[in-house]
Amino acid sequence: MPYVNIxxxxxxxxxQKRNICKGVTDVISKESGKPPExxxxxxxxxxxxxxxxxxxxxxxxx
Amino acid sequence: MPYVNIxxxxxxxxxQKRNICKGVTDVISKESGKPPExxxxxxxxxxxxxxxxxxxxxxxxx
Amino acid sequence: MPYVNIxxxxxxxxxQKRNICKGVTDVISKESGKPPExxxxxxxxxxxxxxxxxxxxxxxxx
Amino acid sequence: MPYVNIxxxxxxxxxQKRNICKGVTDVISKESGKPPExxxxxxxxxxxxxxxxxxxxxxxxx
Amino acid sequence: MPYVNIxxxxxxxxxQKRNICKGVTDVISKESGKPPExxxxxxxxxxxxxxxxxxxxxxxxx
Amino acid sequence: MPYVNIxxxxxxxxxQKRNICKGVTDVISKESGKPPExxxxxxxxxxxxxxxxxxxxxxxxx
Numbered sequence: 328m329p330y331v332n333i334x335x336x337x338x339x340x341x342x343q344k345r346n347i348c349k350g351v352t353d354v355i356s357k358e359s360g361k362p363p364e365x366x367x368x369x370x371x372x373x374x375x376x377x378x379x380x381x382x383x384x385x386x387x388x389x
Numbered sequence: 390m391p392y393v394n395i396x397x398x399x400x401x402x403x404x405q406k407r408n409i410c411k412g413v414t415d416v417i418s419k420e421s422g423k424p425p426e427x428x429x430x431x432x433x434x435x436x437x438x439x440x441x442x443x444x445x446x447x448x449x450x451x
Numbered sequence: 452m453p454y455v456n457i458x459x460x461x462x463x464x465x466x467q468k469r470n471i472c473k474g475v476t477d478v479i480s481k482e483s484g485k486p487p488e489x490x491x492x493x494x495x496x497x498x499x500x501x502x503x504x505x506x507x508x509x510x511x512x513x
Numbered sequence: 514m515p516y517v518n519i520x521x522x523x524x525x526x527x528x529q530k531r532n533i534c535k536g537v538t539d540v541i542s543k544e545s546g547k548p549p550e551x552x553x554x555x556x557x558x559x560x561x562x563x564x565x566x567x568x569x570x571x572x573x574x575x
Numbered sequence: 576m577p578y579v580n581i582x583x584x585x586x587x588x589x590x591q592k593r594n595i596c597k598g599v600t601d602v603i604s605k606e607s608g609k610p611p612e613x614x615x616x617x618x619x620x621x622x623x624x625x626x627x628x629x630x631x632x633x634x635x636x637x
Numbered sequence: 638m639p640y641v642n643i644x645x646x647x648x649x650x651x652x653q654k655r656n657i658c659k660g661v662t663d664v665i666s667k668e669s670g671k672p673p674e675x676x677x678x679x680x681x682x683x684x685x686x687x688x689x690x691x692x693x694x695x696x697x698x699x
Contacts, residue, residue, distance in 0.1 A: 328583075328626055330581075331581050345446055350605075351444075352443065353444065354599050357598075358595045366441075366443065367442055368441040369396060369435055369440055373557075378553070378554065379535075379553070380550065381549045381552065383535075390460050392640060394456040395454075397453045397485075405482050405483060407569075409483070410568055411568045416474030417471055417474075420467050420470045421459060423459075429566055429677060442452055468624060476627065477630065487629045488628065491626070493621055500651055503676075503677070503680075504678075506659045506662030506676070507655075508651070514645075515643060515646075516617065517641065517642070518642040519640075519665065521638075521669060525669065532664075532668045533668045533669070544649075544660065545653060555578065589686055592687065593693075597689075600691065612691040615688070617687060
């Protein structure tokens with residue numbers, strides 16, 4: 328019953344989400360032996376100013 | 390000091406949130422013996438296209 | 452496809468887990484209209500010394 | 514490789530986010546001995562009506 | 576700065592963890608265009624009795 | 638009602654946990670104006686082999 332949470336800075340296109348979810352599910356299913364249907368993925372698209380690295384807020388790419 | 394995170398696809402009405410939080414708090418308080426005031430719940434309403442099951446993005450209900 | 456994460460201080464008996472998961476699933480299913488089978492719950496039992504409230508670590512009950 | 518998630522009710526100004534991330538990174542780096550660059554923080558700004566305490570939804574401050 | 580959390584029922588071997596982290600990082604890097612070094616993954620191995628589906632605790636495979 | 642989750646590789650001493658929780662609570666309380674008592678922190682100590690950066694599992698320091 329794997330649960331996966333992917334948090335990214337900024338947004339993804341629907342195609343990117345589709346490909347990431349397909350690819351991540353394939354990898355985890357193949358390696359863990361769990362059926363793909365059991366794998367649940369949540370993507371969080373987080374604004375750059377809500378993420379910090381090294382104590383500094385990220386800035387969005389221009 | 391129970392912390393609960395509930396992630397749902399799509400949105401909930403304020404009444405649904407109210408009833409879910411009341412009901413979940415009652416269940417956990419009764420079973421664990423912790424006072425209701427100690428129970429903190431966060432609800433995340435997540436877009437269908439940000440959730441995948443079996444490697445496929447959810448589609449919103451029509 | 453609701454996902455629920457419940458984090459508690461200390462441990463729960465298997466009966467407490469069973470009753471909490473049954474009760475929480477019932478509440479969310481009834482209020483949200485999602486089938487119970489779609490509801491996935493993860494319980495995290497966290498040591499008291501890994502939780503702080505008001506800046507002070509919890510102490511386990513004697 | 515510390516990961517920190519801070520969830521608050523309502524919104525924060527960019528200055529509040531900047532100061533919180535700077536301060537939290539300093540504290541964790543100093544105490545754990547990890548370099549600041551290794552510390553990743555995600556802030557979630559959550560609507561009051563999506564948070565409950567004691568089974569009751571929060572109300573936003575007027 | 577993608578952050579990934581993978582929660583599985585039971586345990587994984589070190590090889591399974593290695594392959595899952597390699598594969599998931601490759602997929603996300605390729606699709607999102609972020610460099611692999613920016614991708615941080617945390618795996619949580621959760622006991623079966625701490626996970627419920629449909630309101631019923633999982634039972635470990637024999 | 639801020640909720641904070643801090644995930645670190647390896648373990649922390651009780652003094653490190655105490656100082657981190659005190660310091661993080663002070664920073665967030667001061668910047669956000671929320672009373673310290675409202676701030677709840679959970680620390681997760683995660684084994685190195687359950688964390689990956691750049692697709693490679695961390696190795697514990699010798």
